[in-house]
Amino acid sequence: MLKPSDIASETGTLGELHSDRLISLPPPYDDISSLPRRRQPAAGVDTSLDGFSALGLHRPKTVEEEERLITAFLSGIDKLLSADNNWAFLRQLQLSLEYCARCQTCVDHCPIYIGSGKQEVYRPTFRSEVFRRLVSEHSNFGGRILARLRGDHIALNATTLCRLLESAYRCTLCRRCTQACPMAIDNALLAREIRKVFSMELGMAPQELHENGSMLQLRTGSSTGMKARAIHNNIEFLDDEIREQFGLNIKTPWDREGADVLLIHNAGEILAWPENPMAFAIILEAAGISWTMSSELAGYDSVNYGVWYDDAQFARVAVRQGEAARKLKVKKIVIGECGHGHKASMVIADRILTGDLNIPRESALVLLRDILRSGRLRLDPSRNDFPVTLHDPCNMVRMMGIVEPQREILRAICPQFREMTPHGVENYCCGGGSGFAIMSGHNFEDWRFMVAGRMKLKQILDAFSDCPSPAVHKYICAPCSNCKGQIRDLFRYYGVWEKSGILYGGLAELIANAIVDLKQPFVQWQFH
């Protein structure tokens, strides 16, 4: 049994992943020995948590470096507990630090812990308890003496800190465990607070989220690196595609002042899944919606990676998105199919966007549902007569309660729609949450596919257990870019398209596929 104090143990790997203990999948995915390990981390990269690395950490080389690391960490803890530096989450943090009964009720709700076959290093309370003990020992009056008396002492060294930080990136922040907690203690919040200490005080965060994510977005306008001109060109190209493929003459409106709707996509869609913005353009034009897109900095990309690791980056992006909408004097912002973009903009930034920055923000799923209800689209559900199931993005569903609009749509236009188990607010995370879907450095991808996404894959396969043949084309609807990214990578890793014929995609695509005026079906049964 792994104890919290073991995190400081200098020897070997704390919890080497045992593939034979992973949760079993139905045939032909039941041969665990065939799981490939594709990458090895570079020499010197610390993998002492579980044999994987999300951040590519290197241990301090000298005693002085280690002392600096520890001093900076303790300084970060002080700031985390201060009203000035952490006013945004201090209350939540205090509750989760001080009132856990250590009853372990939450653990069986974690898809990573369960998916791993209950390997102790992934127990959601492990990192929480380590962090809780470190904070108590080093921040409270008499904490060191009390820690020894209580048997709670954890040695604070470079090993502890490297493993603690890596461990904070073994939680997708899905908050399913919090749902189960009788005290509403939040392991995900603690994981995020750990990430914050390291990012905001020590400048340590995954490159994909920080340098190539929020920093890039603040510099160029998008985490994809696309500047306004590039995104104009890309969307123009998609307008041409709509004309050529589907026979519709659409010109996406840009910077239209006073429009009813400012649509902000996750800009990654435009590069990775262009069919999604195309479907939106077709639907909004067909429904006669007054809409626009914005060329302003951060106004054309709904992502906000700060929501996963850094309050400063989060607030900067949120305010810039608000400013883009204010300049255009739109009536409302509609967030495209991007789960964390929903939560960042509509929930967490809600109180930061003060005064005229607080422009009403609505989910695209609600707008699509309203369009369907209005009867303005001519739809033929038989065009979607194939098995469809629905993934619930945690940020939209468990954390925002947007559960039914997408289901109302699917029930109306997909005759073979079926739920996965469990679903709705109790659904499992895709395994790509909290930035994992875009994190592929070192050997983190292998962990993401073998462990983080395994429960989701099982759910999807189970939902289609009545039609497992690849000859029967099936569709998993995931109305979130990060979820789609994770499912795409997961399917590639396990060969799901070849073995089971399951395609993934968004919600708008299914609506577009049902529109009778298109000269060819919108959904192309090609895996990409």
Next chain:
Amino acid sequence: MLLTILLPTALFVFLTANLIRAVRFLRTPVPLRWELYPIPKGPSERQRYGGSYFENSEWWAQAERSDRHSKLIVVAKEVLALISLRKNFPQLWACSLLLHWGLYLYIGGLAFVGASLAWRPSQLYAAAIFVFWISSIAGLLGSATLLLFRVLGSRLRSFTTRASVFNLFLLGSIFGSGLATLAIVPVSMSTIVATFQRLSTFPVLSAHLILVALFLTYFPFTHMTHAYMKFFSWHGVRWNDSPAAWNPDASAATKINLQRPVSWAAPHIHDEHTRTTWSDLVNSPAQSDTKRA
């Protein structure tokens, strides 16, 4: 004489320290939202699946009232029946329920004693003794079985702290000594008065009252304060879905919070020459960063 000083002092510490804890918490800044669904919202269809006002078209146009009644029902179920535990860790549920009901009944027994002192019908006193019997048996069974779970159960063992063991041992001792008192001592007001005057008169009762005093003094400094802090984690965080559009107080508080100084040291945040507040930080460009992992 010792008990005459000890028990009122313990009660004073209990009340004062708990009050300070709650007030200190309430004085922390108004945070950003961090709600989690389902949130109790009456007998609506939406409640069935855990939906929110975000599902409404133009949700901001019509303020949704907080449904205190539904929340109260969930809290009552949680307090009285520990429904989360029953659903998610049924093996632990019965043990915890026994312990919790032991405590509730103990408080109930004290209420009966208080009532019997005020109105003096003998039935009230008899009821108090009966409730204390049930309370002691339930509490002792609950704490003993929880202790076994903590020490032997594979799911809890490695996360059991000495403090958890001590807490259960203390509670078990209180209920055990209470049970022994009921069995040995002819409990009446005169025996209690005699015990207050001389500890050695009824040593078991004295031990029980000393343990109760110790518990009252110790309780406010432990995680057992979840008994009331749970209110803040459920109502203040998990169920707090009040948007700025309907809650101008929260927005006003955030405006003040944005004027707070910030001193995080990472290169993308720290600029000692130009930025001093969160408001400055939010509106400033991020500095390039060289310390990244």
